């Protein structure tokens with residue numbers, strides 16, 4: 672087996688009960704597309720051959736997809752590690768339990784919390800901060816692990832002194848700070864890439880100064896390290912860029928070829944190493960052109 676691709680993101684659904692202002696998937700109660708699960712399973716099974724070990728499920732909101740329990744069981748039984756990201760306001764945990772998904776070290780659940788109460792509720796609309804903290808505690812008790820995801824904006828950063836005690840009392844193992852990116856509903860707030868990154872780095876230092884002892888990581892979607900390969904709800908396999916138009920489609924579930932996909936993944940890895948994913952580089956604050964890479968396109 673070759674180790675070409677360890678992690679893959681899967682957008683299980685576009686549906687969401689919320690309509691957050693910064694949603695990069697532009698999900699809302701009005702969006703309704705679901706991924707074709709049998710096709711996804713076939714694809715994931717095939718790419719075990721090139722090293723796939725970890726599947727990260729996002730949406731939309733995975734907790735409102737009735738198939739989440741069955742899909743999670745399938746992934747775990749196939750030997751994958753699994754991460755699910757939830758907004759904490761749906762029945763994710765009860766769906767997992769009723770499908771007999773067992774808490775295991777192969778499963779990780781992240782809850783999205785964007786700032787202290789008022790800030791979070793303002794960004795996430797109908798979300799109820801206190802209820803999410805309760806749900807996150809339930810997940811922590813069941814799984815003995817909980818992660819928190821936070822998209823860092825200036826207001827979110829300013830609310831950290833109020834938020835950190837909640838996350839500490841939750842006993843979160845890991846806190847991921849995510850750079851906001853202008854795709855989906857979020858159009859940017861005028862900050863330059865380097866300002867966004869600096870703000871996120873400062874937020875990490877604040878969290879640690881305020882006594883959070885878990886791991887704090889930065890997902891810098893503006894720079895090279897955290898570009899990823901995503902299977903979207905329509906079955907398109909994308910190298911995700913900073914904005915929708917900058918995604919590079921490298922395949923389709925319907926006519927997937929392991930050979931072509933492997934070649935694209937090789938190019939993707941090379942591009943990451945050479946920092947070619949520079950469509951908006953935080954290093955120089957410029958809006959560069961697309962990388963001139965020869966990916967196998969969906970049409971090839």
Ligand code: SF4
Pocket residue numbers: 687688689690691693694695696697698699730731732758783
């Ligand atoms: S950010 Fe997450 S919770 Fe908010 S609308 Fe998008 S998918 Fe739903």
